[in-house]
Amino acid sequence: EPEVTQTPSHQVTQMGQEVILRCVPISNHLYFYWYRQILGQKVEFLVSFYNNEISEKSEIFDDQFSVERPDGSNFTLKIRSTKLEDSAMYFCASTSQGLSGANVLTFGAGSRLTVL
Amino acid sequence: AQSVTQLGSHVSVSEGALVLLRCNYSSSVPPYLFWYVQYPNQGLQLLLKYTTGATLVKGINGFEAEFKKSETSFHLTKPSAHMSDAAEYFCAVSTAGGTSYGKLTFGQGTILTVHP
Numbered sequence: 747e748p749e750v751t752q753t754p755s756h757q758v759t760q761m762g763q764e765v766i767l768r769c770v771p772i773s774n775h776l777y778f779y780w781y782r783q784i785l786g787q788k789v790e791f792l793v794s795f796y797n798n799e800i801s802e803k804s805e806i807f808d809d810q811f812s813v814e815r816p817d818g819s820n821f822t823l824k825i826r827s828t829k830l831e832d833s834a835m836y837f838c839a840s841t842s843q844g845l846s847g848a849n850v851l852t853f854g855a856g857s858r859l860t861v862l
Numbered sequence: 863a864q865s866v867t868q869l870g871s872h873v874s875v876s877e878g879a880l881v882l883l884r885c886n887y888s889s890s891v892p893p894y895l896f897w898y899v900q901y902p903n904q905g906l907q908l909l910l911k912y913t914t915g916a917t918l919v920k921g922i923n924g925f926e927a928e929f930k931k932s933e934t935s936f937h938l939t940k941p942s943a944h945m946s947d948a949a950e951y952f953c954a955v956s957t958a959g960g961t962s963y964g965k966l967t968f969g970q971g972t973i974l975t976v977h978p
Contacts, residue, residue: 750905779964789906789952789968802965837906841964850896851964853906 748772750854752838758860762827767857769821769838778821779839779851780813782806789837795821828861835859864889864955868969876977881925881940883972885953888934895936896954896966897927906952912936923947948976 751770759765771778780792793803795813810832812824821840825832835858839851869884887893894913898906910921917929923946927938936953950973954966 752905777964781966788970789954789966791965791967794964839906839964850908850911851906851966852908853898855903855905 748852750838750840750852752836752854752857754857755855756858756860758862759828761830761861765825765828765832765859767823767825767836767838767859769823769840769854770819771821771838771840772842772852773819775840775842775852777801777841778813778815779841780823781837781839781853782834783837783856784831784834792823792836825859828859830861833859833861864893864957864967866953866955866967866969868951868953868972870972871970872973872975874975874977875943877945878942881938881943881947881974883938883951883953883974885927885936885938885969886934887936887953887955889955889957891957894956895927895929896956897921897925897936897938898952898954900950900952900971902949909938909951943974943976945976945978948974950974 753768778795783789791804793807794801810826815821835856837856838854841851865888867886896911897909899909909925910919912919912929920926925940950971952971953969956966
């Protein structure tokens with residue numbers, strides 16, 4: 747069964763460092779998403795991406811965050827200068843269509859980011 | 863605005879007993895409703911969804927959920943728990959249309975423990 751692959755599974759970084767989390771969505775999917783879950787809290791929407799641009803973003807997704815699809819297969823989340831509060835599990839998700847109720851998000855296993 | 867409340871952060875049942883995980887939602891428009899399950903070190907896996915039509919929805923692994931508009935609920939049930947059902951379960955809501963379809967609002971999750 748096709749799956750969404752995320753790397754790294756766990757990354758530890760120092761505050762202020764740049765981090766890039768990588769995702770390989772399912773190959774025929776067109777809509778891409780990042781979610782995050784701070785330990786003990788809800789899974790939160792960060793951003794959606796379609797046709798090589800951000801289609802929607804949450805208040806959390808400030809100027810420190812960026813996404814791109816550099817090569818047609820990878821979908822990356824960059825955090826420019828990490829803060830302690832960025833420590834969380836980050837989930838990538840994709841779907842083939844955004845317009846149909848018959849389609850669902852397929853999530854990756856997540857990348858755990860620890861900021862020291 | 864949408865919100866989801868899962869009643870009970872931890873639920874413990876005996877093997878063979880009924881599983882009932884509660885979810886209430888708030889949405890200003892007709893919702894799409896989902897239950898996801900997360901096993902340790904894995905991604906969020908879709909159990910079942912309600913979009914339109916029949917209000918009793920059957921999913922994988924013997925789970926089902928009923929959409930009750932009057933009660934704004936979407937509780938998850940399984941007649942007989944198995945040890946393999948031990949996991950964290952997330953209820954989520956979305957609204958129809960456009961890329962907002964992928965913008966899920968999650969509940970805080972319920973950890974299900976199954977005792978022999």
